[in-house]
Amino acid sequence: RLLMQLTQYELDGHAEFLEGESAFRLNSCPFAEIEGIPLGLYELPRRSGEAHLYRLGHPLAIQVLEKAKSRVLPPSEVFFDYAGYGSKVSALEPYIGQRGELLLNLFTVESLDQAEDYLIFTAADAAGDVLDVDTARRLLSLPASSVSPLPASPTNEKLQANVEQRKTDIQRSISERNAKFFEIEAEKLDGWADDLKVALEREIKDMDRQIKEAKRAATLALSLEEKLVGQKQIKALESLRNGKRRALFDAQDEIDRRREQLIADIEGKLVQKVTSESLFVIQWRLV
Numbered sequence: 001r002l003l004m005q006l007t008q009y010e011l012d013g014h015a016e017f018l019e020g021e022s023a024f025r026l027n028s029c030p031f032a033e034i035e036g037i038p039l040g041l042y043e044l045p046r047r048s049g050e051a052h053l054y055r056l057g058h059p060l061a062i063q064v065l066e067k068a069k070s071r072v073l074p075p076s077e078v079f080f081d082y083a084g085y086g087s088k089v090s091a092l093e094p095y096i097g098q099r100g101e102l103l104l105n106l107f108t109v110e111s112l113d114q115a116e117d118y119l120i121f122t123a124a125d126a127a128g129d130v131l132d133v134d135t136a137r138r139l140l141s142l143p144a145s146s147v148s149p150l151p152a153s154p155t156n157e158k159l160q161a162n163v164e165q166r167k168t169d170i171q172r173s174i175s176e177r178n179a180k181f182f183e184i185e186a187e188k189l190d191g192w193a194d195d196l197k198v199a200l201e202r203e204i205k206d207m208d209r210q211i212k213e214a215k216r217a218a219t220l221a222l223s224l225e226e227k228l229v230g231q232k233q234i235k236a237l238e239s240l241r242n243g244k245r246r247a248l249f250d251a252q253d254e255i256d257r258r259r260e261q262l263i264a265d266i267e268g269k270l271v272q273k274v275t276s277e278s279l280f281v282i283q284w285r286l287v
């Protein structure tokens with residue numbers, strides 16, 4: 001629904017939208033330099049064989065989105081038409097006839113080799129009281145009856161403080177989530193280390209038992225030949241046991257190395273790189 005609404009706005013004069021259907025007929029293409037955008041009928045979802053399937057990944061949709069995202073939006077006054085929405089929005093009813101300000105910021109946080117985008121909606125009424133996030137979002141879902149430019153950006157200290165608090169909350173939430181990720185990785189490492197050490201210790205204990213039995217057998221042997229064979233067996237078993245003990249020490253060193261590497265990897269990616277972009281600032285009126 002949102003994609004079709006945006007497309008209808010961006011393709012104004014280039015496409016005919018079919019009323020009551022998620023479909024439009026592209027009569028001319030404003031992105032002629034882009035391949036893979038044929039003229040004709042587009043549907044979302046596709047219901048007829050002759051229509052093109054319209055979706056977020058379609059070249060036309062990609063261009064529509066890029067055009068909208070790159071547009072510079074100057075400070076403006078927007079009249080939102082509550083009655084034109086066509087259904088009841090209880091959260092907005094107390095604000096009918098009122099005015100205020102609304103900011104929309106794009107906040108990006110990069111950490112642990114991934115970037116996350118957050119849209120921060122912040123609105124206040126004329127008295128300066130901040131609206132909750134859901135109410136601000138619902139306000140933007142209403143049709144706008146008119147838009148006029150403002151000479152300068154509205155400013156509201158409470159709104160700016162709210163934006164900064166939201167940014168702080170987002171960063172804290174990401175830090176807490178990353179801490180859980182680190183804990184999970186550390187537990188995996190500890191589990192692997194325990195399994196490795198238990199297996200080696202079990203093998204060493206089994207070797208000790210075999211050596212003890214071999215010594216008993218050598219003691220009970222009657223002939224010199226049997227005693228020599230017994231001593232050779234004991235020596236071979238002791239050599240194997242010593243190898244297992246060295247493997248246990250090597251395993252402990254490998255565990256320590258991996259733990260240090262995990263800490264270094266996480267520490268290097270832990271620093272959050274943040275960017276904030278103001279998408280638009282408006283003075284709103286709800287009529």
